[in-house]
Each structure stands twice: as structure tokens, then as C-alpha cells.
Amino acid sequence: MPVNLPEIIPASLTPIQGIRLGWAESNIKKPNRKDLLVIEICDGSAVSGVFTQNRFCAAPVTLCKKHLDAVKKSDIAGTNVSGIKALVINTGNANAGTGEQGMLDALTTCQNLAEIMSIPAESILPFSTGVILEHLPMDKLLTGLPLAVANLTTDNWADAASAIMTTDIAPKAYATNVKIGDHRVNITGISKGAGMIHPNMATMLGYVATDANITKSLLDSMTKKIADLSFNCISVDGDTSTNDSFIVIATGKSDATAITTPNDEGYQEVFNALLETSQYLAKAIVRDGEGATKFITVTVKGALTLDEAKTIGFSIGKSPLVKTAMFASDPNLGRVLAAIGYASRECESLADLDTNQLELYFGSLLVAEKGGRAASYKEDEGQAIMNEAEIDITVQLHRGNEESTIWTCDFSYDYVKINAEYRT
Amino acid sequence: MPVNLPEIIPASLTPIQGIRLGWAESNIKKPNRKDLLVIEICDGSAVSGVFTQNRFCAAPVTLCKKHLDAVKKSDIAGTNVSGIKALVINTGNANAGTGEQGMLDALTTCQNLAEIMSIPAESILPFSTGVILEHLPMDKLLTGLPLAVANLTTDNWADAASAIMTTDIAPKAYATNVKIGDHRVNITGISKGAGMIHPNMATMLGYVATDANITKSLLDSMTKKIADLSFNCISVDGDTSTNDSFIVIATGKSDATAITTPNDEGYQEVFNALLETSQYLAKAIVRDGEGATKFITVTVKGALTLDEAKTIGFSIGKSPLVKTAMFASDPNLGRVLAAIGYASRECESLADLDTNQLELYFGSLLVAEKGGRAASYKEDEGQAIMNEAEIDITVQLHRGNEESTIWTCDFSYDYVKINAEYRT
Structure with a gap:
């Protein structure tokens, strides 16, 4: 079971004006399962995205980037619309490592949906997730498209x-809202992912929509910042997938005034609400990490650079030895210290890290300092913290002012079981 | 059980003239177990070492480096002795993360052994391996030292x-020999390690001795090259330990002529024999990797740089998703391609890797090309290769002439079990 992930309450997922969602069961991998989603986006919306950095990126990711680029160029100067009118997402098959046929299949998907919805194919962003290296079963997918479109409604976020x-x-979803002046702005999002999870990015998809009115160029920079503080701060197994995508949509349908610069009224409130939503959705992926029994927050403070803080955070958060110890509720300080010590492999400036200066905390308990176990440390107190399902690890380096937090889970028998049996 | 690791035959481990070994059972972690080893090295030997790059390196590692430095400075100009006269190795406790007390304990160990053997304390290199963050049980260790010294013999490599x-x-050991002119030169080595294994370096110790006559400065450069081609090419779990050390000893007791430069007669033969021994001992660690059921060789060819080849090799060799698929004998090409694709995270020049150009082979079977599954690939042929205990994966990048080979194992239930229960 996921670690402290509350069940979603469909009624709490506020519809976003200008967005409709429709699903279908198209038997892509298994029967009787929702596996196809269409998201319709109203005219005038701004749409921004960040994508996997995997060089083997999937055909739909390549096409998403191309379509986002194409509509940008065709924009009328001075307007802020991004020209994206629909997203189409299938699960069960990633359409990755599928060569030229994969690109044709992604294009055909867009063209078919374009015909059904009477919109240009270039205004559609396609997404796929699931098994790699198998070709999309196009007959099934194309049969599902008209069903998904027929299904479009505004209050469908839980099903989506x-x-x-x-x-x-x-399923993972979150909704919040903020006020700009007298006007309410809503934010609702969904995500998916459980394995092959690591920054830049993971086997994850995230879609967040707001009715705020934000210019496309500003939304682009907000989306990048938000991804770096949410989906790029999680690790389940250190693997980066071929298909990851994070999309933010601003429909502009609320009555609040437009936001065009970071100094405008409401910018910070909307940014924070988008971040809150994205962090919730990112952490939900870790809570549902394959085989996870613990949710672990690693905060590194007092670093010289942000890179130092992130590298040490992930060095701890990726270590199979740390993660198996967490699974066993074992306060194995040594493995955490070793992971701090070898972080210099991936961050040159850490080569002069003075391990005698740093402090390590489990929760608020000082467990190590001066290069070894803290004199005040009592194993039973460390054990009590390890027995919890939520574990906070903090490292204070005392060499600068930068800090970073990452989220990870433990490594259990079930992780091996799930991934050894995935294709069978 | 280790993967295809032949049992060692004590009689095949040729003694090295000038080296004696003695062990004791000193109850450091468990009773009735050999856990202390002294290696005596004759005068005039050259001794070289490479050590962990972990910033939390153990007290004995710090002391080893200091003693190797000190004797270097005290050498008489023109002579080639390194002045190291003994090694002392305990298992059961790593003396790492032990602060000032840890350094005192390592010093005390050297001083006690120095007195027993009537040699200077600075001529002794100390090594510890085992649990981190616990203080060495000095009373037990010091009780064992005279027993180990009393035990010194030349034909004790298997017990060592x-x-x-x-x-x-x-246990892991290997012996070989080469001829220089009419004279035979012997090489015998031992290693240990099973978890927390990753380059630069792992929870491993390796000791290789030869009776060849090699100058100290030449042996230093040979040792570094050999480490890079052997112990720095293995990964069990991606963790780098606090204690790793690899030591090469040349006693000069054979009748073969001295080797002072790479152009000298016998240099290449001795280098190759030392490398063969070190690679065998390094691979033995992977074959005995915690929970291992498969031995996996990853070769990356056609890279622009050695760094590209190594990074892709370890990206595949470290991926929990690849390693769990190997455990399941699942020819999951997609996970291997994904791991190739995200290697650019750790090697910038791979950002322009053209995935359509590369070929992936399982054994000699072409499984992927042109960005997807090879047209000729048949799953049952891939399955047949995966069913073997020894699996070769080859990536041909077609972008340069550099290549690298790394060795790793699969990721099984037993890895989790061993590491979740290590301290209990």
C-alpha cells in the first residue's frame, strides 16, 4: 500500500474552466481498464511543458516538443495563446524505442484525434506510458479515441x-485555490508514476491546470522552476524514463487580472499554489513507489552550492544500502555517512568536504558529528525514529548557505518482485 | 552461491618469496572465525596502494596513506624500497566514522604490532573492514596480534x-606466473568484497604480491593503471565504501632482471600477469556479489571518449531495473536502452548521442538498432541468452574508437534480505 497517501475525493477536485476530460477503455495492454485519456483545452490557453532528458526519448515526447515549437512560431505576435487544443495520453505502452514506426504511430494518433475534434493535428500533444520497445496497438487506440471524446466533461479529474x-x-490528484484581489483562481492536477523514477525526469506524467490568466512566456519559466522544485526532487530507483512529461495549462478563464510578469499582483500566490500542487503530486509518486513502505525526506543544509546539496541528497536517496536499511527500520548511520562521503564522485566541489564538520540528524535527533557517532546518541532513540513510516534525514554541512530537499522511499522485497515480474 | 566462482585450491597458490602470512581468531565480531591477518614483507620490497575516494574514509585508510608517504620521504635517494614491512588487516569492524578514537585505535594497532615484530610503526599499513561507526574492540584485536605473528608462514595464502x-x-585468490628470459616470476593475490561495491572503490580489499623486481615509482604507476582496469570496473550496488584498498607488493626475490621502465624486458609480461590476477580477483567479488545469481559483462564500444564508454557501462550496470530484469532472466531490452539514454546525466558529451546509430547485442545476438528492436530479433533467442548465468551485453555506439568493459551482477530478493538484516 502507498505510504500515507490519502484516497482522492472526486468532489474535491475542482473543475478548471476551459478544461474537459474524457477517458476510454481501449484494451491497449489489459481489458476492462481505463487506458486512454483526452484533455480538451479551450482557445486562448497557455500550455507549457518540460520533458525527459533521456536520449532514448519516446516518439510522443519528440512530437510534443515539435508541436509546442510549431504553435509558438505560428502565434500572432503579441498574443499569448500557445495554440495547444488537446492532450492525448495512453497507458499500457510507452511507444519508446520503436524507431520510425513509433513516430508514425504518434502522428497517426494526433491526426485521428484532430479529425474527430476538428482541430489541427499540430495543436495536439501526445503522451504514452507503459512497456518500452513494443509497437502501439493502433487499431485498439484509434477505436478508443471517439469514445474518449464522446466522454468529455469538466468534472472528470478523478477518472482522469x-x-x-x-x-x-x-490514483494521484490534488486541487487548491488562491485569491487574486476578489477573484478566486483554481488549480487542479493529476500525476502518475511508481517506478523508473528519478529527476530529469522519471516514468511519470504530471498535468496541472489553472484558470489563472498567465502569459505563455511567463508560464514557461514558472513551469521550469516548479519542475525543479517538485518532480525533479524525487527518486524511487534512480532510473530515468524515456517518456516523462510535466505539463502546466493556464486557461485564463477566471475573472482575476492577467499575470504577465513576476511583479504582478497574484504572481507569487499562483506560483506557490502551482508549486504546492506539483510537490503534492510528486511526493504522491514516491509514496506509491514500487514496494515502498517508508517515505523519506532528505534535506541537506549549509552547502556551498545548490548542486552540492542536491548531489548529497540523491547520494543518500539512491543508495541501495541506505534504502534496504530503511526497509529494515535499521538506524544504520554508517551507510548514510558513506553515501555522503562518496557524493564527491558526482560533484567535484565536494572533494574538500570536511566530514568532521558535518552533523547528521534523524528527525530532530543528532546522530553523528565530528566524524563519528554523536556522544549523546542512543540507539533506542534512533530506532524509534526508524520505526515510523515517515523518516526525515537532515545533513548540516556547515560550509555555505545553500540547501535542498529531496524525497525518496525505501527498497523492499516487493520492489524486486514487481520489477522482476513486470513483463510476465 | 557465487556465480561460477571456482573453489580455490590452496596448493595452486604459489608462495611469493619474501612474503609470509599469519592469521588469528580474535573474536572481533564473531567467535571461531579467522578475522585478523598479518602480512610480513621482506626488506627491499616495493609496495604501492590505491585507496577509496570516499570523503568519510576510515581511520586506517588515512594512516595507510600517511605511512606510505612517510617512508617515501625517508627513502635513501636512488634506492627503490618503499620501507613498508608489514600489513595488518582485521575484519568484522571497519573503524570508519569513528572520529579521533578511530585514529588512535589504528595507531595503537600499528604500535603493538611494531613492538612484536621489532619494526617501526610507520612501516606498517593497517586495514579494517566490516561494520561502520562502531569502535574497534582493541583488547580482542591486540590479543590476536601475537598469535597471528606466531602463525607466519609462506604457504598460507588460502587461509589469508x-x-x-x-x-x-x-574466499577469493588467484596465482599465475610469467617468464622473464629464463627466470620465472610468480604472482599471487587475494581479495574480499561482496556488497557496497562500486568503483573508486568498493567495500573491497585486494592484495597482490609478486617476486618480480620492480622499482617503487614504476610499481606506483602500474598499480594505478591496473586498478582502473580491474577493481574500478566492478559494481554490485553502486555504493562506494569508506575502507577500500588495493595493494601491490613486489619483493624482488626472483632471479629475473629488475624492471625500472616500461621499455624493460619483462615489463609487459609482468604487467599483464598482475592485471590478469587483479581482474580475476575483481570479477570474483562480483561473482560473489550479495544475492547474485548472474554475472554480467557490459562492453561499450565506439565511444568518443573512455569516460563515455565507462559511464554508459555503469549506467546499465547500476540500474536497479536492468538488474531486477536480469534476476528474472527477462530480456527486457527497453530497460537497457533507457539506461543508455540517461547516461548523459553523468557525462555531458553524451548529450548529442544519436540513439538511431547505436546497436545493442545480448551475447552475439543483435537485439536493437535504428532506435528500436532489431527486425531480426526473436524473443526466444533473447530468452535463451538471459537463461544463462553469464550474460554479455555489448553496446556499439558508432561515434568513436574508445571502449570499456565493466562487470556487474543481478539484483535479487537475497540482496535486499542480506542488507536489510546485516546488523541483526
């Missing part, structure tokens, strides 16, 4: 969250 | 290999 799941145990 | 084991299932 289910329709994009792969090895996820639980 | 057992005396340095921690989570190892099997």
Missing part, C-alpha cells in the same frame, strides 16, 4: 487520474 | 583469503 496509471497502486 | 572475508560467501 485513474486513466493514466501504470504500476501505480493509487 | 578466508581471514579477510566479511559478507563474502567464498
